[in-house]
Amino acid sequence: MDYNIEQEREKCIMCGACAGTCPDNWEMKEDGKSSPKKTSISEDELDCNMSAAQSCPVNIIHIKEDKEDGKQLI
Numbered sequence: 001m002d003y004n005i006e007q008e009r010e011k012c013i014m015c016g017a018c019a020g021t022c023p024d025n026w027e028m029k030e031d032g033k034s035s036p037k038k039t040s041i042s043e044d045e046l047d048c049n050m051s052a053a054q055s056c057p058v059n060i061i062h063i064k065e066d067k068e069d070g071k072q073l074i
């Protein structure tokens with residue numbers, strides 16, 4: 001199973017929590033906001049990215065199963 005990451009980037013408050021929690025896939029960019037290094041992740045990358053999403057104080061990181069009618073995890 002693969003998962004897709006969506007970030008409501010315009011709402012990012014530049015706190016750095018996601019990049020601190022899951023540096024494997026989250027990094028701070030020159031404009032001060034974060035971005036995921038990749039938006040399609042595999043099962044073994046899920047925990048790290050779920051932690052990043054849970055660390056976000058404004059809840060703008062979303063993870064969804066990559067399939068028809070895939071479940072929204074966060």
Ligand code: SF4
Nearest residue numbers: 012013015016018056
């Ligand atoms: S945790 Fe949320 S608000 Fe903070 S840098 Fe990451 S996406 Fe932006």
